[in-house]
Amino acid sequence: MNDATDVQEADVLVVGGGLHGTSSAFHLARRGAKVIVLEADYVARHSSGVNAGGVRTLGRPLPEIPLALMSREMWHGMSDLIGEDGGFVPSGQLKIAETDDELEACRERVALLESRGFTHEKVIDRQTVLELEPALARHVTGGIWVERDGYALPFRTTTAFRLAAQKLGARFLEGAPVRRIEQRGTRWFATTPRGTFSAKQLLVTAGAWSGELAKQVSEPVPVHPEGLMLMVTHRVAPFCRATLGATGRPLSFKQFDNGTVVIGGKLIGIADLANRHGEVDFVRLVKSARTVTDLFPHLRHLGVNRAWAGVEAFTEDELPVISASRKASDLYYSFGYCGSGFQLGPGCGKLVSELMLDGAPSISLDAFAVDRFSRGAVSVAGASQLITH
Numbered sequence: 001m002n003d004a005t006d007v008q009e010a011d012v013l014v015v016g017g018g019l020h021g022t023s024s025a026f027h028l029a030r031r032g033a034k035v036i037v038l039e040a041d042y043v044a045r046h047s048s049g050v051n052a053g054g055v056r057t058l059g060r061p062l063p064e065i066p067l068a069l070m071s072r073e074m075w076h077g078m079s080d081l082i083g084e085d086g087g088f089v090p091s092g093q094l095k096i097a098e099t100d101d102e103l104e105a106c107r108e109r110v111a112l113l114e115s116r117g118f119t120h121e122k123v124i125d126r127q128t129v130l131e132l133e134p135a136l137a138r139h140v141t142g143g144i145w146v147e148r149d150g151y152a153l154p155f156r157t158t159t160a161f162r163l164a165a166q167k168l169g170a171r172f173l174e175g176a177p178v179r180r181i182e183q184r185g186t187r188w189f190a191t192t193p194r195g196t197f198s199a200k201q202l203l204v205t206a207g208a209w210s211g212e213l214a215k216q217v218s219e220p221v222p223v224h225p226e227g228l229m230l231m232v233t234h235r236v237a238p239f240c241r242a243t244l245g246a247t248g249r250p251l252s253f254k255q256f257d258n259g260t261v262v263i264g265g266k267l268i269g270i271a272d273l274a275n276r277h278g279e280v281d282f283v284r285l286v287k288s289a290r291t292v293t294d295l296f297p298h299l300r301h302l303g304v305n306r307a308w309a310g311v312e313a314f315t316e317d318e319l320p321v322i323s324a325s326r327k328a329s330d331l332y333y334s335f336g337y338c339g340s341g342f343q344l345g346p347g348c349g350k351l352v353s354e355l356m357l358d359g360a361p362s363i364s365l366d367a368f369a370v371d372r373f374s375r376g377a378v379s380v381a382g383a384s385q386l387i388t389h
């Protein structure tokens with residue numbers, strides 16, 4: 001236990017031990033920074049440890065695509081990077097169209113992406129969809145296929161980044177909720193029940209709780225929590241290889257090697273920010289189960305084993321905040337990943353380390369600036385029309 005009167009020093013304080021905190025800590029430590037990560041609960045307790053594990057560039061809003069493509073290459077080289085692959089399986093991701101109109105929307109989306117130089121999403125016809133996934137219902141009309149996407153194991157990945165950061169000297173304190181952040185002179189101070197910590201730079205990666213910390217420096221951000229739900233089924237003989245989504249209704253779907261099927265797709269449950277947990281809304285889960293049995297009728301009698309919800313941060317324009325503060329020096333933010341931040345974790349940690357140590361990231365983060373909301377923004381015009389959940 002630290003003595004509350006001692007101030008412990010570092011180069012960088014990271015507030016929040018989810019994937020964005022652990023990945024940023026790893027990349028910062030790799031560059032030689034002395035890092036302390038302060039985590040209110042335990043590392044990977046929230047979204048980063050309980051999500052669907054989708055490693056998906058498919059369907060991203062336009063401004064996120066360069067980040068997602070860069071991050072995806074890191075997923076493919078994860079073992080070399082951190083000595084563990086996070087359970088990454090390059091299964092491919094397939095977004096299914098169920099009507100001709102939906103297929104037309106897929107074509108328009110891919111044409112728009114190609115007009116901006118992005119060629120990672122491919123439109124495929126009904127026959128190709130059924131060749132890829134023969135167990136799918138016959139009414140499908142086609143879809144979008146991204147071969148290099150896949151899925152990974154969230155708790156394992158986040159823990160792996162933590163261990164890799166620790167090997168490079170980063171310190172993690174769990175059960176250390178930061179109650180107050182304050183800049184005195186050129187140093188930041190973070191007050192926790194486990195003592196006070198100080199560093200020149202401070203990074204907020206506190207997920208759905210980040211808005212509270214930004215408020216403390218008079219930088220309110222329109223971020224709100226949602227409880228996103230998932231369910232996992234009993235085991236069933238292998239029938240599906242790709243990670244699936246649907247064009248016209250929410251779905252994220254994958255079968256693990258052990259036969260269980262994980263079903264989600266930004267299904268909104270209940271977020272209890274004050275008590276730090278999410279709750280399942282079973283009525284809404286039933287709706288999602290119906291989508292699954294429409295697409296895979298042979299699953300009609302498959303039982304659900306477990307359901308849960310994690311608390312995630314959403315912003316008004318469905319883009320994250322990855323930015324230096326505009327109100328205070330040496331303060332940085334990386335939060336608000338709107339249900340899609342697992343895939344971005346490895347890459348955004350690197351970009352954040354570049355922003356903090358070099359002053360300029362290797363990929364522009366302008367679209368994610370913290371002051372875009374107050375500017376009436378948005379340099380991300382057209383982003384929402386490109387979001388297909």
Ligand SMILES: Cc1cc2nc3c(=O)[nH]c(=O)nc-3n(C[C@H](O)[C@H](O)[C@H](O)COP(=O)(O)OP(=O)(O)OC[C@H]3O[C@@H](n4cnc5c(N)ncnc54)[C@H](O)[C@@H]3O)c2cc1C
Pocket residue numbers: 015016017018019020021038039040041042043044045046047048049050051052053054055056176177178179205206207208209210227228229230252264309310311312334335336337338339340341342343344
């Ligand atoms: C059910 C579900 C399914 C999802 N599926 C996918 C998917 O398939 N693919 C995908 O890319 N993304 C998915 N996501 C989204 C993804 O999980 C998140 O975007 C990502 O994990 C966010 O990481 P984070 O580090 O920003 O936040 P978190 O994981 O929430 O971590 C923030 C941490 O900060 C800590 N903290 C908060 N306040 C304080 C404080 N004051 N002091 C100290 N610590 C604090 C919290 O305890 C927490 O551990 C899903 C999310 C959920 C909930």
